[in-house]
Amino acid sequence: MASIACRATRFSVGTRWAVRGLFDSEVRGSGSIACEGECSPSEPSGKNVASSDKDEYLCSAVAGIMSGTEQCCRNVCKAVVINKCLMAMGGKYKERMLQLEKVLLLENSEIDLGDLRLCCSFGVPDSLRPLCWRLLLGYLPMERQQWPVYLRKHREIYNSLVEDVIVHPGQVSITPGRETAEDHPLNLNPSSEWNNYFKDNEVLAQIDKDVRRLCPEIDFFQRITSYPHRSAAKINLSHRIQQENLYSEVPPSSHFSAGNFIASPTKTASKEYSNVVDENVEYHWQVVERVLFMYSKLNPGVKYVQGMNEIMGPLYYVFANDADGEWAEAAEADTYYCFQLLMSEIKDNFIKTLDSSNCGIESLLAEFNERLRNCDLDLYNHLVDVGIKPQFYAFRWLSLLLSQEFSLPDVINIWDSLFSSPDRLRFLHWICLAMMEKVRIPLLEGDFTSCLEMLQNYHETDVGELIVVAHKMNEGCYCFKKSCKDNGKSGFSKLERNPTVKLASAFTNVLRTLSKK
Numbered sequence: 001m002a003s004i005a006c007r008a009t010r011f012s013v014g015t016r017w018a019v020r021g022l023f024d025s026e027v028r029g030s031g032s033i034a035c036e037g038e039c040s041p042s043e044p045s046g047k048n049v050a051s052s053d054k055d056e057y058l059c060s061a062v063a064g065i066m067s068g069t070e071q072c073c074r075n076v077c078k079a080v081v082i083n084k085c086l087m088a089m090g091g092k093y094k095e096r097m098l099q100l101e102k103v104l105l106l107e108n109s110e111i112d113l114g115d116l117r118l119c120c121s122f123g124v125p126d127s128l129r130p131l132c133w134r135l136l137l138g139y140l141p142m143e144r145q146q147w148p149v150y151l152r153k154h155r156e157i158y159n160s161l162v163e164d165v166i167v168h169p170g171q172v173s174i175t176p177g178r179e180t181a182e183d184h185p186l187n188l189n190p191s192s193e194w195n196n197y198f199k200d201n202e203v204l205a206q207i208d209k210d211v212r213r214l215c216p217e218i219d220f221f222q223r224i225t226s227y228p229h230r231s232a233a234k235i236n237l238s239h240r241i242q243q244e245n246l247y248s249e250v251p252p253s254s255h256f257s258a259g260n261f262i263a264s265p266t267k268t269a270s271k272e273y274s275n276v277v278d279e280n281v282e283y284h285w286q287v288v289e290r291v292l293f294m295y296s297k298l299n300p301g302v303k304y305v306q307g308m309n310e311i312m313g314p315l316y317y318v319f320a321n322d323a324d325g326e327w328a329e330a331a332e333a334d335t336y337y338c339f340q341l342l343m344s345e346i347k348d349n350f351i352k353t354l355d356s357s358n359c360g361i362e363s364l365l366a367e368f369n370e371r372l373r374n375c376d377l378d379l380y381n382h383l384v385d386v387g388i389k390p391q392f393y394a395f396r397w398l399s400l401l402l403s404q405e406f407s408l409p410d411v412i413n414i415w416d417s418l419f420s421s422p423d424r425l426r427f428l429h430w431i432c433l434a435m436m437e438k439v440r441i442p443l444l445e446g447d448f449t450s451c452l453e454m455l456q457n458y459h460e461t462d463v464g465e466l467i468v469v470a471h472k473m474n475e476g477c478y479c480f481k482k483s484c485k486d487n488g489k490s491g492f493s494k495l496e497r498n499p500t501v502k503l504a505s506a507f508t509n510v511l512r513t514l515s516k517k
Contacts, residue, residue, distance in 0.1 A: 042452075085229045097125055104131065111135060120420040122467060123413055130322040133315070136419040137338045151330070158294075158333035162232045165297050166290065169197075203296050203304050204289075206242045210309040211289045215408050220317060221285040227329040228282035229290070236279055238287055288316050291336050295343070302347050310403040311346075312339050314411050319396045343425060349399045364398055365390045368429050375433060375473070375480045379440055386448045393455035397432050398425075405435075410463040421474075430470035435461075435468065 059261050100119040102113060116135060124132045134140040141150060214221045292312060296304040315338055319331035328332070343350075349361045369390045373380040396404055401418065414431060421427035434444065438461060439454050446454065472478035 060335070071387060096122075099313055100124070100128060100132075101145040104128065106144070109144055111144065113142060117420040117422065121417055121471070124416045126321070127323055129412070129416070130319050130324075130327060132416075133318060134334065134338065134418060137341050139334065139341060141337050151334075154337060156328050158336055159230070161298065162229065162294065165294060166232050166235055166237070200293075200297070201241055204237055204293060206306065207289050207292045207296075207304060207309070208238050208241050210306055211285045211292065214285055214288060214309055214313045215317070217407055221283070221288065221313070223284055224281045225284050225287055225320070227331070229287070229332065232290060233282040233286075236286075237293060238286065238359070239279065284316070284320065287320075287332050288335075291316070291332060291339065294336060295339060299343075301339075302343065302350060305350050307400050308343075308350065310400045311342065314403060314408060314415060315339055315342070317408065318412060339401055346399070346401070361395065364425070365394055368394050368398060368432065371429055372433060372436070376437070376440070377441060380437065382444050383451065386446070386451055388448065388451050392452060394432060396456075397435075398428060401428065402431065405458045406460075406463060413463050414467065416492070418468070427470060427474060430473040433473060434466045434469040438466065 028114040096119065100116075103115045103119055113135075116132065120136065131140075135142070140147060211221070217465050288309065292304060294307060295308075296302075312335065316331060319334050319338075320328055322328040322331065349364065351360070369380075372390075374382075401411075402414055406414065418424050418427060418431070435458060436455075439459075442454060443451050469478060
């Protein structure tokens with residue numbers, strides 16, 4: 001508490017730089033501001049409130065310092081975070097970009113993950129997003145000097161794996177006259193090379209169907225890539241499938257469709273895409289197809305299921321649009337590694353045998369439903385009364401990280417905040433609850449059909465507003481209806497004020513007076 005006492009002394013003499021020094025300084029480690037329990041200086045709380053609320057937090061903090069109460073510690077820490085998040089929103093976009101660029105400066109030999117998360121929690125500019133995502137997902141090490149060797153090694157490993165898994169086996173399998181008495185197309189031996197080849201084609205058939213309609217609202221994935229793979233581009237995976245004529249025989253690969261838990265995709269294409277492709281070039285969707293096939297081959301415990309393509313699509317899109325040509329050229333390899341890291345957190349959602357376990361999708365849905373019950377009992381009871389189960393809508397939300405509910409630009413913005421959160425699944429719950437609060441009144445007034453329509457086909461909205469509300473929920477400063485004094489309004493239109501915020505609203509004038517000295 002020594003640093004707090006020192007700063008309190010500065011306030012007592014009314015110096016202008018004291019206020020700015022306290023709330024605009026870098027927050028690094030426990031040496032800057034002592035904080036007990038409520039938030040960590042190394043990780044953002046994500047709080048964002050109006051400037052008047054910020055003033056009240058500052059008043060409470062300063063009043064606490066002067067009175068010597070322990071609560072001042074928590075208020076000061078909250079005030080610092082509020083100030084930084086205010087910088088991240090509204091009219092201070094340039095300041096936020098400068099702060100983010102400062103974190104990523106070449107002069108910084110090691111990037112501070114806490115600072116990076118804080119700067120990215122409300123969005124990342126397009127020019128910096130590819131780098132930030134690689135860091136936030138844990139693909140790149142925080143030590144900058146390791147990047148060249150690390151990236152070269154991992155990209156070479158991926159290219160070698162592609163050679164082994166796709167290029168050479170593919171050439172051998174489809175070469176006529178290579179079968180032997182022991183290994184031929186009619187051999188039923190599970191270890192037969194031909195048997196594995198046919199199984200791979202079944203997986204490829206489903207992947208090919210899914211990636212051809214990836215992000216249909218844009219034509220990016222139907223464009224020709226500027227960086228085709230040096231050798232695998234010559235191995236047309238979709239041509240393999242067409243030769244086998246498997247399209248009409250491929251069963252659904254996803255258990256998501258069981259029980260009608262997943263409705264028809266909300267995104268639709270503006271035109272029908274042709275199955276005819278130019279074999280002399282490589283399209284972006286073919287790159288995604290190859291990466292998904294590589295993942296399914298190298299992770300046999302996690303079989304490919306429909307929906308994985310929706311997770312990989314935004315990752316590849318961001319990396320392929322990197323302004324740095326060298327990094328854009330390596331988008332395929334980097335997408336594979338980042339997808340693998342992300343799937344390590346959510347892969348249980350795609351494994352049917354784990355559905356009813358403590359780590360499967362049913363457990364995740366139960367946790368979400370319990371959070372809804374605790375936060376908004378009225379809405380929870382109404383959905384139960386009309387027969388709306390979380391499996392009918394939240395199944396897709398949670399499994400696909402909302403990638404099917406919004407347009408690609410909005411999904412990317414949501415993922416900025418999602419990836420910057422230390423607990424991604426928990427923050428995903430808050431975003432989903434924010435979506436429900438946004439349409440709370442229509443839901444309460446609706447029957448089974450109308451409620452299901454609203455939740456399965458979520459209307460376009462300001463995702464920035466959803467992100468702000470999700471941060472408020474995460475920090476416990478959002479007013480759900482049951483805790484608001486005005487029961488006629490949703491928490492979306494009325495924010496809860498922490499009791500400690502109200503203690504010193506009059507002190508705002510003191511701060512203004514100090515700032516003039």
